[in-house]
Amino acid sequence: MESELLPFEGNNIRKVWHNEQWYFSIIDVIELLTHSDRPRKYWSDLKKKLIAEGLNETSDFFGQLKMMAHDGKSRLTDCANTEGILRIAMSVPSPKAEPLKLWLASVGKEHIQETENPELSFERMTEIYRAKGYTDEWITRRVESIKARKRLTDEWKNRGISDNKDFSILTATIAKGTFGLTPSEHKNHKGLTQPNQELRDHMTPIELILTALGEETTRMIAVNQDAQGFNENHEAAVKGGKTAGEARVRVEAVTGTKVVSKENYLDILKDNADTLSEAPKND
Numbered sequence: 001m002e003s004e005l006l007p008f009e010g011n012n013i014r015k016v017w018h019n020e021q022w023y024f025s026i027i028d029v030i031e032l033l034t035h036s037d038r039p040r041k042y043w044s045d046l047k048k049k050l051i052a053e054g055l056n057e058t059s060d061f062f063g064q065l066k067m068m069a070h071d072g073k074s075r076l077t078d079c080a081n082t083e084g085i086l087r088i089a090m091s092v093p094s095p096k097a098e099p100l101k102l103w104l105a106s107v108g109k110e111h112i113q114e115t116e117n118p119e120l121s122f123e124r125m126t127e128i129y130r131a132k133g134y135t136d137e138w139i140t141r142r143v144e145s146i147k148a149r150k151r152l153t154d155e156w157k158n159r160g161i162s163d164n165k166d167f168s169i170l171t172a173t174i175a176k177g178t179f180g181l182t183p184s185e186h187k188n189h190k191g192l193t194q195p196n197q198e199l200r201d202h203m204t205p206i207e208l209i210l211t212a213l214g215e216e217t218t219r220m221i222a223v224n225q226d227a228q229g230f231n232e233n234h235e236a237a238v239k240g241g242k243t244a245g246e247a248r249v250r251v252e253a254v255t256g257t258k259v260v261s262k263e264n265y266l267d268i269l270k271d272n273a274d275t276l277s278e279a280p281k282n283d
Contacts (some may be wrong), residue, residue: 014067016079023065023079026088033094043078046091061087066194074194134265141208145200146211159222160229170218170230170237177241178214178248179207179260190264202264206251210259214244219237 009033014025030046033037061084067077082090089097125146129139153167161167172182179186187199200208219239227233248259 013075016065016067018063018065018079021062021081023081024085025067026062026078026080026085029080029085029088029100030092033089033092033096033100046088047078049089096207100182132265138205138208141205141212142203143201145203145208145212145215148216148219152215154224155219156233159233161233166230170233173234173237174214174218174241174244175211177238178210178244180245181260186260189260190262192264204261204263206259207261210244210248210251213247214241216240217243 001197011028013028013032014023017023022027024041027039030036030043034042036042062078062080063077063078066074069075069077086101089100125143126139129142130136134142153246156167156170161170172184175181175183175186181189187188187193187197187202190199192199203211218237221236221239222233223226225232225236227236237270252259
């Protein structure tokens with residue numbers, strides 16, 4: 001998803017939702033804390049110091065994600081989640097460090113509220129997608145697919161799957177069985193070339209429905225067979241993907257139309273714009 005601006009004491013800090021948590025632009029935070037005219041150089045020097053102190057750049061705290069730059073272009077940006085930003089704030093001598101910590105606590109509270117009441121996060125997602133121009137029908141399918149995905153990943157975690165690589169392999173297995181394509185192949189088919197372009201945000205409603213079917217079926221198989229560890233859950237993923245794939249073939253046979261579509265979000269925006277331009281205007 002695209003980055004958003006979050007106001008703090010008259011400044012805007014870019015944030016982006018990734019791996020079910022908020023990540024914030026480190027450069028924006030450094031600029032806020034230090035008022036440095038070279039925040040990138042300040043962060044470069046600070047990062048070297050933190051690495052010397054044991055910071056793992058590949059940890060869940062830090063990473064590079066696509067964010068909208070000042071020139072309007074989407075660029076890879078150094079980001080950190082709440083824990084990472086707090087560590088940075090503790091390393092920068094600044095009178096604004098304490099207010100920043102309190103501000104992050106309020107952001108964390110918002111996330112906790114959404115965790116306790118998932119409907120709040122789904123309402124927020126709905127508002128974001130609607131603002132981007134998606135139809136209500138598409139949004140409904142997308143939210144359903146997110147719920148199915150969350151149920152499956154929670155089940156995997158309870159069944160001994162913890163490595164991100166294993167999550168990716170299992171996901172690709174379901175997708176291959178469902179569509180005959182891995183997620184990366186599916187992205188290429190849709191002409192999606194940017195790392196931050198989320199495949200599911202570019203799926204058609206029927207693609208989303210079948211994705212949710214494959215993942216929910218996989219979850220049910222894992223539960224019924226009490227699958228434990230990677231190998232047994234991989235077997236469940238193969239079966240779940242095959243089931244959704246058989247449904248896809250049936251849909252294609254009945255409709256005479258291929259399910260896997262080259263249509264993407266950019267096409268959706270264009271179609272909506274064309275519809276609006278062709279609509280009769282009231283004088």
